[in-house]
Amino acid sequence: MIANNDFTAFKTFHSEQLHMGFLLLFVFIMGTSISLSLSSMLRRGCSKWKLLGKILWRSLLLFLIGVIIVNPNYCLGPLSWENLRIPGVLQRLSCTYFVVAVLELLFAKPVPDNSTLEIPCPALRDILPYWPQWLFMMALETVWLCLTFLLNVPGCPNGYLGPGGIGDFGNYPNCTGGAAAYIDHVLLGEKHIYQHPSSNVLYQTTVAFDPEGILGTINSVIMAFLGLQAGKILLFYKDQHRQIMLRFCIWSVVMGVISAVLTECSKDEGFIPVNKNLWSISYVTTLSSFGFVLLLLIYYLVDVKKVWSGSPFFFPGMNSILIYVGHEIFENYFPFKWKMQDAQSHSEHLAQNLIATSLWVFISYVLYRKRIFWKI
Structure with missing residues (x-):
């Protein structure tokens, strides 16, 4: 195991867990909807410049609404920059949407209803034409891995994923969140991130930590991109029920295998343990596996059997x-x-x-x- 993972032990039943579960599902489905909506608008003749303007405006509005929501003291007076929390759920959705939508817009082409693209391997026509997107995502994930496990965080061991405080026998009291928290503190400032994380109570920490911080947003983008892939499957294999369900099943298995390798099939151990507070890549692949299974079941019930x-x-x-x-x-x-x-x-x-x-x-x-x- 690369680092202690006590940070995954936030097992009390509270609203943060519900928010994180909602956020993850929303991120995956958001990626799916991006693929479907952009293809539909391009088919209707919308210009890419006009679509880019819509993406920018939507991302900005979503971010601003998020800032207002996570700073409830606005009811008592004007927002104060001194202690304004910047990250949040809608802010992360905003950044994720912007990156994935712009990346898709760069390479997207209108997909006709009876898509028959001429490519060397027709079975991969939803993947091969978009190889630049995959390269970008792999580069992005490489950045996350390097920052998470190689960044020198003062007073903390490299690759630390723990909660700090009394966790790890109290050896790293000020290392809550490792590189993720350090990056937020440097780029945003301590006063502009979440001041009351779960670790305050569970591990008696005194360091601010934001579960919707900058570093975790990278894996949020990866999550949305996997949802985008689900949308491409629906587009390129429209009305081919067997092909769609087969691909959903394959993607679910692939994501599950990656998670099994990263976690060594353990609950909170392995090379990269499942960590919802830090949005580890194993957390993303695990929930993506369930996401594809969920889409498979819904597609089967709604589109194939038409019983729901x-x-x-x-x-x-x-x-x-x-x-x-x-x-x-x-x-x-x-x-x-x-x-x-x-x-x-x-x-x-x-x-x-x-x-x-x-x-x-x-x-x-x-x-x-x-x-x-x-x-x-």
């Missing part, structure tokens, strides 16, 4: 940003949250979250029926 329309999850998808912003603003208010008798009870947390989720699904249904959609 996608409801009720279809409705939140039509107003995803509005629902997320609403959740962030009202998550601590009744009826979405209330004082529990036992704050450590998983069943009470589960009931609370199920009720809150159901309420937001109902709200999204009402918005859908009234034809109210918030698009960015």
Whole structure:
């Protein structure tokens, strides 16, 4: 194992885990939608310059909305630059969307409904024409690996992935997050990142750490790109149900094998352990494997067997940003949250979250029926 991985041990059931799970699924599906939407708009004759303008504007709006949401004191007065938190969920989505969408726009071509590209290996027509994209992604991942495991972080061992504080027998109290935290501190400043990470309570750390920091965004881009590949499969093999499901299955297995190698089939050990707070590459490949399986099941039920329309999850998808912003603003208010008798009870947390989720699904249904959609 390259480094101690106590940082993966944030196992208490709290909102951060829910946010990270949501973010990962959203990132993967966002990549899929980028492929489908850009191909559709190019087919309708939209110029790439016009699309680039839309991408820039959407990314900027998403980033600004995210900054406002993660700095709730704006209700008490103007935002103060002195302690303004810069990273956040929507900010990461914004940067991820921008990189993946621009990269796709550079090489994208309108894919006709009956795509029959003439390439040496027709079975790889969703991959080979886009080899520059794959080279870029491999270079990006190389940057993440080098920064994570080779960057000299003062007072910390190279490749440290632990929580600092009392973790690792208290040997590295100020090394929370290793290179990821160090980069955020240098580029953004300590006052501009998350001040109350889970490690404060679990490991008694005193160092600020942001789970949506700069370094982890690299692997967020990788995640979205894998989702983009799923979209290409749907485009290039349209109505070829067997081919689509076969490729989803192959990609799931490939991602699973990579994860098994990186983690040595262990829970929190291996060469690069699964680490949700740092968005390690093994975390991305593991969840991507599940992402392809999920798409396979949904495609089979919705498009092949036609036994499910996608409801009720279809409705939140039509107003995803509005629902997320609403959740962030009202998550601590009744009826979405209330004082529990036992704050450590998983069943009470589960009931609370199920009720809150159901309420937001109902709200999204009402918005859908009234034809109210918030698009960015």
